[in-house]
Amino acid sequence: MFDRAPARVEMRIRRKNGSSAHVELTIGMVHVANGRLSHWVLALADRSELERLREELRVLRAIAAAPYDTFAA
Numbered sequence: 118m119f120d121r122a123p124a125r126v127e128m129r130i131r132r133k134n135g136s137s138a139h140v141e142l143t144i145g146m147v148h149v150a151n152g153r154l155s156h157w158v159l160a161l162a163d164r165s166e167l168e169r170l171r172e173e174l175r176v177l178r179a180i181a182a183a184p185y186d187t188f189a190a
Contacts (some may be wrong), residue, residue, distance in 0.1 A: 121167075122145075123143050123144060123145030124143070124144050125141060125142070125143045127139065127140070127141050127142075127164065128142065128143050138155070138163055138164075139163070139167070139168040139185070140162060140164060141161070141162045141166040142159070142160075142161055143159070143160045143161075143162070144149050144158070144159045144160075145157070
């Protein structure tokens with residue numbers, strides 16, 4: 118079906134309402150049995166929640182790695 122792995126790219130887009138979203142765009146070629154290109158397949162996946170969690174994890178790791186005295190009152 119696919120002659121090679123589909124291409125993937127992550128990007129930030131702006132929605133109609135003005136907010137932004139992280140998305141993953143995947144595109145691939147579909148070939149029929151004789152090798153001729155039949156059509157293209159394109160998928161767009163919202164990764165906003167995943168990016169939010171990654172950022173939260175980055176912040177928590179930074180807090181955990183900070184010396185204890187930093188948080189002393």
